[in-house]
Amino acid sequence: MITKDEFRAGATAFLEGNAKRRVKASQGWGEGSDEVGILPERTPEEDAALVAEAKVWRAKVFDAGFAWITGPEAYGGRGLPREYDRIFQGLENEYDVPGMGPFGIGLGMVAPTILAHAIEDVRQHYLAPLYRGDVVACQLFSEPVAGSDLAGIQTKAMRDGDEWVLNGQKVWTSGAHYSDIGEIITRTATYPDSRHRGLTMFLVDMKAPGVEVRPLRQMTGGASFNEVFFTDVRVPDTMRLGDVDEGWTVALTTLMNERMAIGGGGVGSGLDLAGRLRALTRHMGLADDPNVRQQLADVLIRHSVNRYTSLRAMAKMRAGQLPGPELSTLKLGLTNNMQRMSSVLTSLLGPRLIADTGEWGTYAWADFVLGVPGMRVAGGTDEVLRNIIGERVLGLPKS
Ligand SMILES: Cc1cc2nc3c(=O)[nH]c(=O)nc-3n(C[C@H](O)[C@H](O)[C@H](O)COP(=O)(O)OP(=O)(O)OC[C@H]3O[C@@H](n4cnc5c(N)ncnc54)[C@H](O)[C@@H]3O)c2cc1C
Numbered sequence: 001m002i003t004k005d006e007f008r009a010g011a012t013a014f015l016e017g018n019a020k021r022r023v024k025a026s027q028g029w030g031e032g033s034d035e036v037g038i039l040p041e042r043t044p045e046e047d048a049a050l051v052a053e054a055k056v057w058r059a060k061v062f063d064a065g066f067a068w069i070t071g072p073e074a075y076g077g078r079g080l081p082r083e084y085d086r087i088f089q090g091l092e093n094e095y096d097v098p099g100m101g102p103f104g105i106g107l108g109m110v111a112p113t114i115l116a117h118a119i120e121d122v123r124q125h126y127l128a129p130l131y132r133g134d135v136v137a138c139q140l141f142s143e144p145v146a147g148s149d150l151a152g153i154q155t156k157a158m159r160d161g162d163e164w165v166l167n168g169q170k171v172w173t174s175g176a177h178y179s180d181i182g183e184i185i186t187r188t189a190t191y192p193d194s195r196h197r198g199l200t201m202f203l204v205d206m207k208a209p210g211v212e213v214r215p216l217r218q219m220t221g222g223a224s225f226n227e228v229f230f231t232d233v234r235v236p237d238t239m240r241l242g243d244v245d246e247g248w249t250v251a252l253t254t255l256m257n258e259r260m261a262i263g264g265g266g267v268g269s270g271l272d273l274a275g276r277l278r279a280l281t282r283h284m285g286l287a288d289d290p291n292v293r294q295q296l297a298d299v300l301i302r303h304s305v306n307r308y309t310s311l312r313a314m315a316k317m318r319a320g321q322l323p324g325p326e327l328s329t330l331k332l333g334l335t336n337n338m339q340r341m342s343s344v345l346t347s348l349l350g351p352r353l354i355a356d357t358g359e360w361g362t363y364a365w366a367d368f369v370l371g372v373p374g375m376r377v378a379g380g381t382d383e384v385l386r387n388i389i390g391e392r393v394l395g396l397p398k399s
Contacts, residue, residue: 007084008087008091014061021096022093022094022096035367036273036276036365039218039222040222040367044177044223050099050102051178055134058131059134062128062132066092067131067132068128068131069084071127075128076128081318082318103133103136105174108257108258109183109257110137110254113183113201113254114127117253118241122203122238122239137182138181139173139258140170140173140185141251143169147172151195151248153168155167155168155185155186155230156187157202162236163234163235163237164186166186167231172225174225175224176213176225177226179206180205182204182206183202184201184202185199186200187200188247199246199247200242200245200247201240203239204233204235204239210230220371259327259379273303273338273341274299276361277341278300280348280361280365281296284348286348292348295343295347296344305333306337309326310330328388331385332386338368339376341368342368349365
Protein backbone atom coordinates (compact mmCIF):
# COMPACT_ATOMS: atom_id res chain seq x y z
CA MET A 1 0.00 0.00 0.00
CA ILE A 2 1.14 3.52 -0.79
CA THR A 3 2.59 5.24 2.32
CA LYS A 4 0.92 8.32 3.78
CA ASP A 5 3.95 10.44 2.84
CA GLU A 6 3.86 9.25 -0.77
CA PHE A 7 0.10 9.84 -0.86
CA ARG A 8 0.48 13.34 0.61
CA ALA A 9 3.21 14.18 -1.93
CA GLY A 10 1.04 12.97 -4.83
CA ALA A 11 -2.00 14.90 -3.58
CA THR A 12 0.03 18.09 -3.06
CA ALA A 13 1.52 17.81 -6.57
CA PHE A 14 -1.98 17.34 -8.02
CA LEU A 15 -3.42 20.33 -6.13
CA GLU A 16 -0.45 22.59 -6.89
CA GLY A 17 -0.78 21.72 -10.57
CA ASN A 18 -4.53 22.24 -10.77
CA ALA A 19 -5.67 24.82 -8.19
CA LYS A 20 -4.60 28.04 -6.48
CA ARG A 21 -3.85 28.26 -2.76
CA ARG A 22 -6.71 29.82 -0.84
CA VAL A 23 -6.42 32.99 1.20
CA LYS A 24 -8.24 31.99 4.41
CA ALA A 25 -10.79 34.50 5.68
CA SER A 26 -9.16 34.24 9.09
CA GLN A 27 -5.77 35.25 7.66
CA GLY A 28 -6.80 38.66 6.43
CA TRP A 29 -9.83 40.90 6.30
CA GLY A 30 -11.32 41.57 2.88
CA GLU A 31 -9.51 38.84 0.98
CA GLY A 32 -10.95 35.77 -0.71
CA SER A 33 -14.66 34.95 -0.97
CA ASP A 34 -16.90 36.12 1.88
CA GLU A 35 -19.73 33.67 1.10
CA VAL A 36 -20.82 31.87 4.29
CA GLY A 37 -24.32 30.77 3.23
CA ILE A 38 -25.51 27.27 4.09
CA LEU A 39 -28.56 27.52 1.84
CA PRO A 40 -27.45 30.58 -0.16
CA GLU A 41 -29.56 32.89 -2.27
CA ARG A 42 -28.93 31.89 -5.89
CA THR A 43 -30.77 32.08 -9.19
CA PRO A 44 -31.32 28.81 -11.11
CA GLU A 45 -28.70 30.03 -13.63
CA GLU A 46 -26.15 30.59 -10.83
CA ASP A 47 -27.00 27.14 -9.45
CA ALA A 48 -26.47 25.55 -12.89
CA ALA A 49 -23.13 27.34 -13.37
CA LEU A 50 -21.92 26.20 -9.93
CA VAL A 51 -22.93 22.60 -10.62
CA ALA A 52 -21.11 22.67 -13.98
CA GLU A 53 -17.97 24.09 -12.34
CA ALA A 54 -18.15 21.54 -9.51
CA LYS A 55 -18.49 18.69 -12.05
CA VAL A 56 -15.32 19.75 -13.90
CA TRP A 57 -13.31 19.80 -10.64
CA ARG A 58 -14.78 16.53 -9.36
CA ALA A 59 -13.89 14.74 -12.63
CA LYS A 60 -10.28 15.97 -12.41
CA VAL A 61 -10.01 14.83 -8.79
CA PHE A 62 -11.53 11.42 -9.62
CA ASP A 63 -9.24 10.86 -12.62
CA ALA A 64 -6.24 11.65 -10.41
CA GLY A 65 -7.44 9.03 -7.87
CA PHE A 66 -8.50 11.36 -5.03
CA ALA A 67 -12.30 11.42 -5.31
CA TRP A 68 -13.15 8.04 -3.74
CA ILE A 69 -10.13 7.26 -1.67
CA THR A 70 -11.82 4.79 0.69
CA GLY A 71 -14.03 3.12 -1.95
CA PRO A 72 -13.64 -0.52 -3.07
CA GLU A 73 -11.32 -0.82 -6.07
CA ALA A 74 -13.87 -3.04 -7.84
CA TYR A 75 -16.14 0.00 -8.24
CA GLY A 76 -13.52 2.66 -9.03
CA GLY A 77 -12.41 3.52 -5.49
CA ARG A 78 -8.84 3.45 -4.26
CA GLY A 79 -9.32 1.04 -1.35
CA LEU A 80 -7.32 3.13 1.13
CA PRO A 81 -8.08 3.72 4.84
CA ARG A 82 -10.00 6.79 6.05
CA GLU A 83 -6.84 8.58 7.23
CA TYR A 84 -5.88 9.01 3.57
CA ASP A 85 -9.23 10.63 2.86
CA ARG A 86 -8.70 13.01 5.77
CA ILE A 87 -5.21 13.86 4.47
CA PHE A 88 -6.65 14.79 1.08
CA GLN A 89 -9.57 16.78 2.58
CA GLY A 90 -7.11 18.71 4.79
CA LEU A 91 -4.89 19.52 1.82
CA GLU A 92 -7.77 20.38 -0.52
CA ASN A 93 -9.15 22.83 2.09
CA GLU A 94 -5.99 24.89 1.56
CA TYR A 95 -6.90 25.49 -2.08
CA ASP A 96 -9.51 27.59 -3.79
CA VAL A 97 -11.59 24.87 -5.43
CA PRO A 98 -15.31 24.75 -6.36
CA GLY A 99 -17.69 23.78 -3.53
CA MET A 100 -18.85 20.16 -3.59
CA GLY A 101 -22.35 21.02 -2.27
CA PRO A 102 -24.20 19.59 -5.32
CA PHE A 103 -22.72 16.14 -4.59
CA GLY A 104 -23.37 16.20 -0.82
CA ILE A 105 -26.53 14.08 -0.85
CA GLY A 106 -25.45 11.76 -3.66
CA LEU A 107 -22.10 10.92 -2.10
CA GLY A 108 -23.01 11.32 1.56
CA MET A 109 -26.22 9.27 1.47
CA VAL A 110 -27.26 7.72 -1.85
CA ALA A 111 -23.94 6.18 -2.94
CA PRO A 112 -23.33 4.36 0.40
CA THR A 113 -26.90 3.02 0.14
CA ILE A 114 -26.31 1.80 -3.44
CA LEU A 115 -23.11 0.11 -2.28
CA ALA A 116 -24.96 -1.62 0.56
CA HIS A 117 -28.26 -2.55 -1.13
CA ALA A 118 -28.19 -2.38 -4.98
CA ILE A 119 -27.65 -5.33 -7.30
CA GLU A 120 -24.17 -5.71 -8.78
CA ASP A 121 -25.05 -4.24 -12.22
CA VAL A 122 -26.46 -1.09 -10.63
CA ARG A 123 -23.37 -0.67 -8.43
CA GLN A 124 -21.14 -1.04 -11.49
CA HIS A 125 -23.30 1.38 -13.47
CA TYR A 126 -23.68 4.21 -10.94
CA LEU A 127 -20.98 4.25 -8.28
CA ALA A 128 -17.99 5.50 -10.28
CA PRO A 129 -20.08 8.11 -12.21
CA LEU A 130 -21.49 9.38 -8.89
CA TYR A 131 -18.04 9.79 -7.38
CA ARG A 132 -16.73 11.35 -10.63
CA GLY A 133 -19.59 13.87 -10.58
CA ASP A 134 -21.01 12.68 -13.92
CA VAL A 135 -24.23 11.63 -12.13
CA VAL A 136 -25.86 13.72 -9.39
CA ALA A 137 -28.35 12.12 -6.98
CA CYS A 138 -31.07 13.42 -4.64
CA GLN A 139 -33.02 11.94 -1.73
CA LEU A 140 -36.79 11.56 -2.20
CA PHE A 141 -38.04 10.72 1.30
CA SER A 142 -40.18 13.54 2.78
CA GLU A 143 -43.79 14.07 1.76
CA PRO A 144 -46.33 16.71 2.76
CA VAL A 145 -47.73 14.32 5.42
CA ALA A 146 -44.52 12.49 6.30
CA GLY A 147 -41.30 14.13 7.50
CA SER A 148 -40.17 13.10 10.98
CA ASP A 149 -42.76 10.33 10.77
CA LEU A 150 -41.26 8.85 7.61
CA ALA A 151 -43.21 5.60 7.86
CA GLY A 152 -46.33 7.65 7.03
CA ILE A 153 -45.34 8.13 3.37
CA GLN A 154 -48.07 7.68 0.77
CA THR A 155 -46.23 7.56 -2.59
CA LYS A 156 -47.20 4.20 -4.08
CA ALA A 157 -45.31 1.72 -6.24
CA MET A 158 -47.35 -1.01 -7.98
CA ARG A 159 -45.66 -3.96 -9.64
CA ASP A 160 -46.25 -4.44 -13.39
CA GLY A 161 -44.14 -7.37 -14.66
CA ASP A 162 -40.46 -6.42 -14.53
CA GLU A 163 -41.32 -2.81 -13.78
CA TRP A 164 -42.93 -0.75 -11.02
CA VAL A 165 -45.30 2.17 -11.54
CA LEU A 166 -44.85 5.09 -9.15
CA ASN A 167 -47.47 7.69 -8.21
CA GLY A 168 -47.29 10.36 -5.50
CA GLN A 169 -45.58 13.51 -4.29
CA LYS A 170 -42.34 14.28 -2.48
CA VAL A 171 -41.33 17.60 -0.92
CA TRP A 172 -38.21 19.43 0.33
CA THR A 173 -36.10 17.50 -2.21
CA SER A 174 -32.77 19.33 -2.15
CA GLY A 175 -31.08 19.57 -5.55
CA ALA A 176 -33.82 17.69 -7.46
CA HIS A 177 -33.59 20.37 -10.16
CA TYR A 178 -30.05 19.34 -11.11
CA SER A 179 -30.16 15.64 -10.20
CA ASP A 180 -30.00 12.74 -12.62
CA ILE A 181 -31.26 10.04 -10.24
CA GLY A 182 -33.13 9.96 -6.94
CA GLU A 183 -33.42 7.47 -4.09
CA ILE A 184 -37.14 7.15 -3.50
CA ILE A 185 -39.04 5.43 -0.70
CA THR A 186 -42.49 4.15 -1.65
CA ARG A 187 -45.32 2.16 -0.12
CA THR A 188 -45.83 -1.23 -1.77
CA ALA A 189 -48.02 -2.94 0.82
CA THR A 190 -49.85 -2.36 4.11
CA TYR A 191 -49.28 -4.65 7.09
CA PRO A 192 -51.72 -4.19 9.98
CA ASP A 193 -49.06 -5.00 12.59
CA SER A 194 -46.25 -2.72 11.31
CA ARG A 195 -46.10 0.58 9.41
CA HIS A 196 -42.38 0.02 8.81
CA ARG A 197 -43.04 -3.06 6.72
CA GLY A 198 -44.50 -2.62 3.23
CA LEU A 199 -42.05 0.11 2.21
CA THR A 200 -39.78 -0.41 -0.83
CA MET A 201 -36.82 1.69 -1.99
CA PHE A 202 -35.87 2.40 -5.61
CA LEU A 203 -33.49 4.48 -7.67
CA VAL A 204 -35.54 6.58 -10.09
CA ASP A 205 -34.40 8.37 -13.23
CA MET A 206 -35.22 12.05 -12.58
CA LYS A 207 -35.57 12.67 -16.33
CA ALA A 208 -38.11 9.83 -16.81
CA PRO A 209 -41.56 10.66 -18.24
CA GLY A 210 -43.99 11.54 -15.43
CA VAL A 211 -41.40 13.17 -13.11
CA GLU A 212 -42.12 16.86 -12.52
CA VAL A 213 -39.81 19.03 -10.42
CA ARG A 214 -41.13 22.37 -9.06
CA PRO A 215 -38.87 24.74 -7.08
CA LEU A 216 -39.71 25.90 -3.52
CA ARG A 217 -38.38 29.31 -2.46
CA GLN A 218 -36.84 29.48 1.02
CA MET A 219 -36.35 32.49 3.29
CA THR A 220 -32.74 33.07 2.14
CA GLY A 221 -34.23 33.93 -1.29
CA GLY A 222 -32.76 30.88 -3.04
CA ALA A 223 -34.59 27.71 -4.05
CA SER A 224 -32.45 24.76 -2.96
CA PHE A 225 -35.45 22.48 -2.53
CA ASN A 226 -38.28 21.28 -4.70
CA GLU A 227 -41.60 19.52 -4.77
CA VAL A 228 -41.40 16.46 -7.00
CA PHE A 229 -44.50 14.89 -8.53
CA PHE A 230 -44.61 11.32 -9.87
CA THR A 231 -47.33 10.34 -12.31
CA ASP A 232 -47.20 6.77 -13.65
CA VAL A 233 -43.41 6.78 -13.59
CA ARG A 234 -42.01 3.41 -14.66
CA VAL A 235 -38.99 2.02 -12.80
CA PRO A 236 -37.31 -1.29 -13.72
CA ASP A 237 -37.21 -3.83 -10.89
CA THR A 238 -33.42 -3.93 -11.27
CA MET A 239 -33.37 -0.40 -9.79
CA ARG A 240 -34.86 -1.65 -6.52
CA LEU A 241 -32.67 -1.20 -3.43
CA GLY A 242 -33.06 -4.08 -1.00
CA ASP A 243 -36.01 -6.45 -0.73
CA VAL A 244 -39.63 -5.73 -1.62
CA ASP A 245 -41.48 -4.36 1.46
CA GLU A 246 -38.21 -4.11 3.41
CA GLY A 247 -37.28 -0.54 2.39
CA TRP A 248 -37.18 0.61 6.02
CA THR A 249 -33.83 -1.16 6.51
CA VAL A 250 -32.53 0.58 3.39
CA ALA A 251 -33.84 3.95 4.66
CA LEU A 252 -31.96 3.43 7.94
CA THR A 253 -28.68 3.02 6.00
CA THR A 254 -29.35 6.34 4.23
CA LEU A 255 -30.45 8.17 7.39
CA MET A 256 -27.42 6.99 9.36
CA ASN A 257 -25.16 8.26 6.59
CA GLU A 258 -27.16 11.52 6.48
CA ARG A 259 -26.61 12.17 10.18
CA MET A 260 -22.92 11.38 9.73
CA ALA A 261 -22.67 13.71 6.72
CA ILE A 262 -24.37 16.60 8.56
CA GLY A 263 -23.03 15.97 12.06
CA GLY A 264 -19.59 14.86 10.93
CA GLY A 265 -18.91 18.36 9.71
CA GLY A 266 -20.04 17.98 6.11
CA VAL A 267 -22.25 21.05 6.34
CA GLY A 268 -20.36 24.27 6.73
CA SER A 269 -17.06 22.46 7.35
CA GLY A 270 -15.28 24.10 4.42
CA LEU A 271 -16.43 27.57 5.47
CA ASP A 272 -13.90 28.07 8.29
CA LEU A 273 -16.75 29.44 10.41
CA ALA A 274 -14.70 29.64 13.62
CA GLY A 275 -11.82 31.41 11.85
CA ARG A 276 -14.17 33.89 10.18
CA LEU A 277 -15.94 34.69 13.43
CA ARG A 278 -12.58 35.37 15.13
CA ALA A 279 -11.51 37.58 12.19
CA LEU A 280 -14.79 39.51 12.35
CA THR A 281 -14.37 40.16 16.09
CA ARG A 282 -10.84 41.49 15.51
CA HIS A 283 -11.96 43.60 12.54
CA MET A 284 -14.65 45.23 14.67
CA GLY A 285 -12.13 46.07 17.41
CA LEU A 286 -14.00 43.84 19.89
CA ALA A 287 -11.38 41.14 20.41
CA ASP A 288 -10.58 42.52 23.89
CA ASP A 289 -14.18 43.07 24.99
CA PRO A 290 -14.74 40.62 27.89
CA ASN A 291 -18.39 39.96 26.98
CA VAL A 292 -17.59 39.26 23.34
CA ARG A 293 -14.62 37.10 24.32
CA GLN A 294 -16.86 35.07 26.61
CA GLN A 295 -19.40 34.45 23.82
CA LEU A 296 -16.68 33.67 21.30
CA ALA A 297 -14.95 31.23 23.68
CA ASP A 298 -18.29 29.48 24.23
CA VAL A 299 -18.89 28.81 20.52
CA LEU A 300 -15.24 27.93 19.81
CA ILE A 301 -15.13 25.40 22.68
CA ARG A 302 -18.37 23.78 21.46
CA HIS A 303 -16.94 23.77 17.92
CA SER A 304 -13.95 21.76 19.22
CA VAL A 305 -16.15 19.40 21.25
CA ASN A 306 -18.16 18.61 18.10
CA ARG A 307 -14.98 17.99 16.15
CA TYR A 308 -13.72 15.53 18.77
CA THR A 309 -17.12 13.79 18.97
CA SER A 310 -17.05 13.42 15.20
CA LEU A 311 -13.54 11.94 15.34
CA ARG A 312 -14.68 9.53 18.06
CA ALA A 313 -17.68 8.40 15.97
CA MET A 314 -15.42 7.89 12.95
CA ALA A 315 -12.90 5.92 15.01
CA LYS A 316 -15.76 3.67 16.15
CA MET A 317 -16.78 3.09 12.55
CA ARG A 318 -13.16 2.37 11.56
CA ALA A 319 -13.07 -0.26 14.28
CA GLY A 320 -16.05 -1.94 12.61
CA GLN A 321 -18.62 -0.83 15.21
CA LEU A 322 -21.91 0.86 14.36
CA PRO A 323 -22.06 4.46 15.59
CA GLY A 324 -25.54 4.85 16.99
CA PRO A 325 -26.96 7.59 19.20
CA GLU A 326 -23.74 9.62 19.24
CA LEU A 327 -24.48 10.61 15.66
CA SER A 328 -27.73 12.20 16.88
CA THR A 329 -25.79 13.97 19.64
CA LEU A 330 -23.29 15.16 17.07
CA LYS A 331 -25.85 16.61 14.67
CA LEU A 332 -27.69 18.30 17.52
CA GLY A 333 -24.42 19.71 18.92
CA LEU A 334 -23.34 21.07 15.55
CA THR A 335 -26.60 22.77 14.65
CA ASN A 336 -27.16 24.12 18.19
CA ASN A 337 -23.72 25.70 18.00
CA MET A 338 -24.59 27.20 14.63
CA GLN A 339 -27.60 28.75 16.34
CA ARG A 340 -25.28 30.18 19.04
CA MET A 341 -23.01 31.57 16.31
CA SER A 342 -26.07 33.23 14.79
CA SER A 343 -26.84 34.96 18.10
CA VAL A 344 -23.24 36.16 18.48
CA LEU A 345 -23.24 37.44 14.88
CA THR A 346 -26.55 39.19 15.31
CA SER A 347 -25.32 41.13 18.34
CA LEU A 348 -21.90 41.84 16.74
CA LEU A 349 -23.19 43.04 13.38
CA GLY A 350 -26.50 44.66 14.33
CA PRO A 351 -28.00 46.48 11.31
CA ARG A 352 -25.10 45.46 9.07
CA LEU A 353 -26.56 41.95 9.07
CA ILE A 354 -29.74 43.08 7.34
CA ALA A 355 -28.57 46.04 5.20
CA ASP A 356 -25.96 45.50 2.50
CA THR A 357 -23.49 48.36 2.98
CA GLY A 358 -21.00 46.75 0.61
CA GLU A 359 -18.59 46.11 3.51
CA TRP A 360 -16.81 42.77 3.03
CA GLY A 361 -17.66 39.94 5.42
CA THR A 362 -20.64 41.59 7.14
CA TYR A 363 -23.97 41.33 5.23
CA ALA A 364 -22.67 38.03 3.79
CA TRP A 365 -23.47 36.44 7.18
CA ALA A 366 -27.21 37.04 6.58
CA ASP A 367 -27.29 33.91 4.41
CA PHE A 368 -25.77 31.92 7.29
CA VAL A 369 -28.16 33.27 9.93
CA LEU A 370 -31.18 32.57 7.70
CA GLY A 371 -29.91 29.10 6.77
CA VAL A 372 -29.36 27.79 10.32
CA PRO A 373 -33.04 27.08 11.13
CA GLY A 374 -33.17 24.77 8.08
CA MET A 375 -30.17 22.85 9.39
CA ARG A 376 -32.03 22.32 12.67
CA VAL A 377 -34.83 20.60 10.73
CA ALA A 378 -32.96 18.67 8.00
CA GLY A 379 -31.71 15.17 8.81
CA GLY A 380 -33.78 14.88 12.03
CA THR A 381 -35.28 17.89 13.84
CA ASP A 382 -33.88 19.03 17.19
CA GLU A 383 -36.97 17.69 18.98
CA VAL A 384 -36.82 14.27 17.32
CA LEU A 385 -33.10 13.97 18.03
CA ARG A 386 -33.71 14.87 21.68
CA ASN A 387 -36.31 12.09 21.82
CA ILE A 388 -33.75 9.64 20.42
CA ILE A 389 -31.09 10.74 22.90
CA GLY A 390 -33.60 10.59 25.77
CA GLU A 391 -34.84 7.14 24.87
CA ARG A 392 -31.77 5.37 23.46
CA VAL A 393 -28.90 7.05 25.31
CA LEU A 394 -30.46 7.95 28.64
CA GLY A 395 -32.93 5.06 28.71
CA LEU A 396 -35.93 7.29 29.49
CA PRO A 397 -39.43 5.93 28.80
CA LYS A 398 -40.81 6.42 25.27
CA SER A 399 -42.65 9.72 24.66
C1 LIG B 1 -32.43 22.20 4.61
C2 LIG B 1 -33.34 21.02 4.40
C3 LIG B 1 -33.05 20.09 3.41
C4 LIG B 1 -33.90 19.00 3.23
N1 LIG B 1 -33.62 18.13 2.21
C5 LIG B 1 -34.41 17.06 2.05
C6 LIG B 1 -34.14 16.14 0.98
O1 LIG B 1 -33.23 16.33 0.17
N2 LIG B 1 -34.95 15.06 0.84
C7 LIG B 1 -35.99 14.81 1.70
O2 LIG B 1 -36.64 13.79 1.55
N3 LIG B 1 -36.29 15.68 2.69
C8 LIG B 1 -35.53 16.80 2.89
N4 LIG B 1 -35.82 17.69 3.87
C9 LIG B 1 -37.01 17.47 4.70
C10 LIG B 1 -36.68 17.03 6.11
O3 LIG B 1 -36.25 15.70 6.14
C11 LIG B 1 -37.97 17.23 6.93
O4 LIG B 1 -38.23 18.63 6.96
C12 LIG B 1 -37.81 16.72 8.33
O5 LIG B 1 -37.77 15.31 8.33
C13 LIG B 1 -38.98 17.17 9.23
O6 LIG B 1 -40.19 16.83 8.66
P1 LIG B 1 -41.36 17.89 8.45
O7 LIG B 1 -40.77 19.10 7.80
O8 LIG B 1 -42.48 17.21 7.81
O9 LIG B 1 -41.77 18.36 9.93
P2 LIG B 1 -42.66 17.50 10.96
O10 LIG B 1 -42.13 16.13 11.07
O11 LIG B 1 -44.08 17.68 10.58
O12 LIG B 1 -42.35 18.28 12.30
C14 LIG B 1 -42.98 19.51 12.63
C15 LIG B 1 -42.55 19.90 14.04
O13 LIG B 1 -43.00 18.88 14.96
C16 LIG B 1 -41.91 18.37 15.72
N5 LIG B 1 -42.10 16.92 15.94
C17 LIG B 1 -42.41 15.98 15.02
N6 LIG B 1 -42.46 14.76 15.57
C18 LIG B 1 -42.18 14.93 16.88
C19 LIG B 1 -42.06 14.03 17.98
N7 LIG B 1 -42.26 12.71 17.84
N8 LIG B 1 -41.73 14.55 19.19
C20 LIG B 1 -41.50 15.88 19.34
N9 LIG B 1 -41.60 16.79 18.33
C21 LIG B 1 -41.92 16.31 17.12
C22 LIG B 1 -40.68 18.61 14.84
O14 LIG B 1 -39.50 18.68 15.63
C23 LIG B 1 -41.03 19.95 14.21
O15 LIG B 1 -40.70 21.01 15.08
C24 LIG B 1 -35.02 18.82 4.06
C25 LIG B 1 -35.32 19.76 5.04
C26 LIG B 1 -34.49 20.86 5.21
C27 LIG B 1 -34.85 21.87 6.25
